[in-house]
Amino acid sequence: MKVSPTKAHGSRHLQEHELSPEDSSCRICGEKSRTMVATLQHDPRVALLRCPTCRVDSAARMPTEETLASYYQDYFAEDTSVEQDDHVTFHIAERLATHILKGVDIRVGTTRFRILDFGGGDGSVSAAIARQVIGAGVQRAYVAVVDVHDQLVTMDDDRIVVEKIADLERLAGDAFDLVIASAVLEHIPDPRATIETLFACVRPGGFLYARTPTITPLMQLCSRFGIQLDFTFPGHVHDMGQRFWERLLPTLGMVGSFQIVRSKPSIVATTFQRRFWATAAAYLLKLPWYLLGRCYGLVGGWEVLYVRCRHSDP
Numbered sequence: 001m002k003v004s005p006t007k008a009h010g011s012r013h014l015q016e017h018e019l020s021p022e023d024s025s026c027r028i029c030g031e032k033s034r035t036m037v038a039t040l041q042h043d044p045r046v047a048l049l050r051c052p053t054c055r056v057d058s059a060a061r062m063p064t065e066e067t068l069a070s071y072y073q074d075y076f077a078e079d080t081s082v083e084q085d086d087h088v089t090f091h092i093a094e095r096l097a098t099h100i101l102k103g104v105d106i107r108v109g110t111t112r113f114r115i116l117d118f119g120g121g122d123g124s125v126s127a128a129i130a131r132q133v134i135g136a137g138v139q140r141a142y143v144a145v146v147d148v149h150d151q152l153v154t155m156d157d158d159r160i161v162v163e164k165i166a167d168l169e170r171l172a173g174d175a176f177d178l179v180i181a182s183a184v185l186e187h188i189p190d191p192r193a194t195i196e197t198l199f200a201c202v203r204p205g206g207f208l209y210a211r212t213p214t215i216t217p218l219m220q221l222c223s224r225f226g227i228q229l230d231f232t233f234p235g236h237v238h239d240m241g242q243r244f245w246e247r248l249l250p251t252l253g254m255v256g257s258f259q260i261v262r263s264k265p266s267i268v269a270t271t272f273q274r275r276f277w278a279t280a281a282a283y284l285l286k287l288p289w290y291l292l293g294r295c296y297g298l299v300g301g302w303e304v305l306y307v308r309c310r311h312s313d314p
């Protein structure tokens with residue numbers, strides 16, 4: 001029996017020529033000694049390896065660039081998971097925006113709130129954040145959406161500018177009040193440079209919000225009952241949970257530059273109206289963590305909010 005945790009990215013069985021050679025070390029921290037925690041596919045075999053140092057779980061063999069380009073081309077062509085109802089889309093974006101802004105000081109020192117939304121799709125969520133920031137009294141807002149997806153939300157408020165930027169590197173060293181990487185880093189075979197660039201784009205006093213799936217513990221539990229929970233490889237190539245995010249600052253040598261504002265099971269992004277059982281299961285799985293803490297890993301997803309210390313270099 002095979003169960004997929006998301007409709008958005010199905011798995012694809014890759015052939016030998018679609019895979020890169022096996023990695024000898026962790027792509028985040030370079031650790032060479034890693035432990036196998038699951039098998040993502042057989043023949044050719046791709047293992048999921050856990051790094052004992054930075055605690056990321058990664059595919060031992062990454063898809064080639066050509067494989068990923070082909071995979072996402074098919075994904076965008078076939079994707080039916082996007083909520084087509086504008087009313088529903090609006091409310092989901094508003095709910096996510098309100099959630100991301102919890103703990104964010106929106107008056108971090110400017111009259112113009114600047115948001116970088118990495119992997120932000122059409123920018124609906126960051127545009128909703130901009131609307132809420134304006135509603136709270138900030139004069140103007142600017143949103144840079146970095147995404148391969150062409151579509152961009154339209155704005156009818158001239159106090160808000162939303163722009164699509166093709167390449168994150170163009171923004172390197174820019175100073176944003178809020179940087180968002182929501183459900184995107186798990187797709188990137190070599191995420192370290194991207195993560196470092198995202199941190200570098202946060203101004204002193206600004207914030208970085210990240211959300212990723214963490215389903216390895218669920219996969220391991222399900223396999224004991226003969227259920228194969230789909231990791232959605234090669235869409236997802238990493239699993240980043242509580243231990244990864246809470247060790248990331250020392251991993252990157254950034255202790256003293258950033259602090260964790262909050263670190264907890266991720267928001268349930270689906271709705272009861274559209275996906276009742278998936279939504280109910282997500283809430284039920286996350287609940288025990290609030291009693292048991294970090295020894296309980298069956299949360300499905302993790303999110304973290306960092307703040308850049310004001311004395312750190314811009």
Ligand SMILES: [Zn+2]
Nearest residue numbers: 026029051054
């Ligand atoms: Zn590592």
